[in-house]
Amino acid sequence: MKNGMKVFVVALAMSSATAFAQTTPPAAAPAAPMALPPGVFAAERDLALATAGTYALDESHTAVIARVSHLGYSHSIFRFDRVKGSLTWDPAAIEKSKLEVSVETASITTNVKGFAEELVGDNFLKSKAFPQATFTSTAFKPVDKTRGKVEGQFTLMGKTKPVTFDVTLGGAGKGFGGKPRIGVTAVATINPQEYGLPPFFTDPIQIVIDTEFGKD
Secondary structure (H helix, E strand, C coil): CHHHHHHHHHHHHHHHHHHHHHHCCCCCCCCCCCCCCCCECCCECCHHHCCCEEEEECHHHCEEEEEEEECCCEEEEEEECCEEEEEEECHHHHHHCEEEEEEEHHHEECCCCCHHHHHCCCCCCCCCCCCEEEEEEEEEEECCCCEEEEEEEEEECCEEEEEEEEEEEEEEEEEECCEEEEEEEEEEEECHHHHCCCCCCCCCEEEEEEEEEEEC
């Protein structure tokens, strides 16, 4: 009797597995990667693809962020939306490359209602008197194939101090529209007291820039 019961259980299990296999559809094949439109090329993390020449900053693909300590509790995030810049790039002699960038300080935005209008006033950025913050490079110093440092002079509210950006390559390539592109992330810190910001700005302010340059 016990042997008969075992045979019955095994047969039932086998028939159930067979039925499951017959009713379960085969796994779908992985979707093929979406093809890019003709003349559009994705970037690669290869600096050699950034050919020599003059590049213009793409304002539509640029974010300038300031991370400011909120009394030590957290960091408030401010974004500047109007940016111009040019890059003279020489991959054969990177140290000879040059960069100039300007930011309209009145383009600052924040998720605190009404605070942006206050920030551009005379208590903070004084945007009417000093409409732009600027950075002009003085040295390009490669670290490895995808990282480097760009030293330069940063001017805010009429005061100019040396600042160094740590730069990481996002990607380079043929771009689109027949214009090669370079994408980078650059990070630096400034001392707010050196530029005349109010005394309660005591912690360093971090500036983070994500941007793309298209060849002229």
